[in-house]
Amino acid sequence: MKTAPSSIDMLGRLVGFDTTSRNSNLALIHFIRDHLAELGLESTLVPNAEGTKANLFASVGPEVEGGVVLSGHTDVVPVDGQAWTTDPWQLAEKDDGNLYGRGTCDMKGFVAACLAHVPAFQKAHLKVPMHLAFSYDEEIGCLGARSLAERLVGSVPRPQAVIVGEPTMMSVVNAQNAGGGLVATFTGVEAHSSMTHLGVSAIHFAGDFIHWLNELQEELATRRRGDIDTVPGHTTINVGIITGGTAANILARECTLNWGYRTLPDGDAWEVQRRAEKYIAELLLPKMRSKHPDANITLRRRSFVPGLLPQDNEEAAELALKWTGGNRTYAVPYGTEAGIFRGHGIPTVICGPGDISQAHQPNEFVARAQMDACDAFLDKMTAWAERQ
Ligand SMILES: [Zn+2]
Numbered sequence: 091m092k093t094a095p096s097s098i099d100m101l102g103r104l105v106g107f108d109t110t111s112r113n114s115n116l117a118l119i120h121f122i123r124d125h126l127a128e129l130g131l132e133s134t135l136v137p138n139a140e141g142t143k144a145n146l147f148a149s150v151g152p153e154v155e156g157g158v159v160l161s162g163h164t165d166v167v168p169v170d171g172q173a174w175t176t177d178p179w180q181l182a183e184k185d186d187g188n189l190y191g192r193g194t195c196d197m198k199g200f201v202a203a204c205l206a207h208v209p210a211f212q213k214a215h216l217k218v219p220m221h222l223a224f225s226y227d228e229e230i231g232c233l234g235a236r237s238l239a240e241r242l243v244g245s246v247p248r249p250q251a252v253i254v255g256e257p258t259m260m261s262v263v264n265a266q267n268a269g270g271g272l273v274a275t276f277t278g279v280e281a282h283s284s285m286t287h288l289g290v291s292a293i294h295f296a297g298d299f300i301h302w303l304n305e306l307q308e309e310l311a312t313r314r315r316g317d318i319d320t321v322p323g324h325t326t327i328n329v330g331i332i333t334g335g336t337a338a339n340i341l342a343r344e345c346t347l348n349w350g351y352r353t354l355p356d357g358d359a360w361e362v363q364r365r366a367e368k369y370i371a372e373l374l375l376p377k378m379r380s381k382h383p384d385a386n387i388t389l390r391r392r393s394f395v396p397g398l399l400p401q402d403n404e405e406a407a408e409l410a411l412k413w414t415g416g417n418r419t420y421a422v423p424y425g426t427e428a429g430i431f432r433g434h435g436i437p438t439v440i441c442g443p444g445d446i447s448q449a450h451q452p453n454e455f456v457a458r459a460q461m462d463a464c465d466a467f468l469d470k471m472t473a474w475a476e477r478q
Contacts, residue, residue: 094209097461098189101202102181104164105191111165111229114142118164122146122205122224129208136241138234143226145238150208151216155247156478158409158471159221159436161254161427162201163228163235166193172452188455195444199456200255203443203464210472217478220471221249228427231271231393235427243434251406252431255442257449257456258420260463262410263440265318265421266428268359268397271350272366274299276334277386278378283339290381292345293334295374299347299387302369303327306362318355318400320423325362327351348392352423355397363391396429398438406437413470414441414463422446441467 095103107118123133126148136145151157169178169192176182178192189199204222211220223242227233276296281289310325327349334345351362370387378385400407400419407419419439424446431438443460 095206097199097203097206097465098458100206101189101194101199101456101461104198104202105181105193106179108179109165109193110168111227112168115164115226116142116144119144119146119224125205126208129212131208131212134241134245136237138226143234145223145225145234145241147221147223147238147242149219149221149246150211151219151475153247154218156250157216157218157220157475159223159242159249159252159431160204161223161225161235161252161431162197162204163225163427164198164201165226165229166196166198167229167450169452174452176453178454183458187458189458189461190453190455192454194456195257195454196446196449197256197442197444199257199444199461200442200464203461203468204255207465207468207472210469214472214476216472216475218250218475219246220475221246225427232395232425232427232430233393235430239427239430239434243436249436251409252428252436252438253406253410254426254428254431254438254440255464256426256440257442257444257446258422258440259445260414260441260443260460260467262407262414262416262419263422264398264400264403264407264419265320265355266398266426266440267320267352267354267423268357268429269350269352269395269425270359270363270391271348271393272363273390273392274347274349274366275388275390276345276378277384278341278343278345279382279384280336280343281341283341286341289341290378290385291341293342295378295385295387296332296334296345296347298374299370300329302374303329303349303366306365318421320354320421322423323354325351325353325357326423327362352425353397355399355421359397363389395425396433398428398432398440402432403437403439406439409474410439410441413467413474
């Protein structure tokens, strides 16, 4: 019998799949399914509507209530335009003790450690189950996690806790910001740029909207912080992509802004969208239409990631602190799939190897010591599951 791969061996395999969110993740999911099948473990695949991507879940141990869901996403952010000094799709360990490659930190490191522990889970006399739950499209709005959480919660007895293994340096995080992604589409009326009175520039009105967003962000930054402090401690707004226009001498017919915001865990997660809708309906669109009745603005929600509040997750935090040996919990400003699982009533915390400041960067890495710490965490979890 061949020896089981270590967490780092497994990380090497996973990094080799280019699972940038725009691509299918099926090659990676099939690899995991086949790997688990070799260990005698059956996986359930939950595909997207087009059949181009899938979530995977699998359970080890008895079919009883309790136990832990180990949650990770399989997609990674693009490497386009980033200056990598190594091949991002090949795991490279350097003398600094770091393991480089896209997704090492966010978050194939955790997924790899979970997979490498399956033989240990199987060997242990687990009194409660360990569930693996791997999703697609986290990086573009936690799209897969919704169907995964629904399916998992509907098909197994209620788990006791969910651990979302996003990079926290193995600290236990029990609060996160909420976040919304929106697309604003401005439709103008084309005209020669010397005849501005005949048309409406979609780009100029999109510019007005960006200016308004900046002012809104400044206003929200002056608000007193909530009880749960996530850096930078206030709502943040970002216009990430702007597209539009045809030529320098044509009033632009269309301009699209792909933008988003993040609010504090105990803040009003819908305020920014509400105020944007009101501003557009009451001020910006009437101003645009006063130039031409065919002008239009639409605001479409692209994604929503619910926040996470400590008081809802005490049980999971207590367990995770036992397994990390930590003595306090933390709050983070970024969104994860944790709020989605919490929405199904299961206490959830975030705890995984690597530093979030490495995520999405060129030369992304996870420290070997972090992978070791994650292994130790899973070992303690296994011992706990034997004692239940
Ligand atoms: Zn992530």
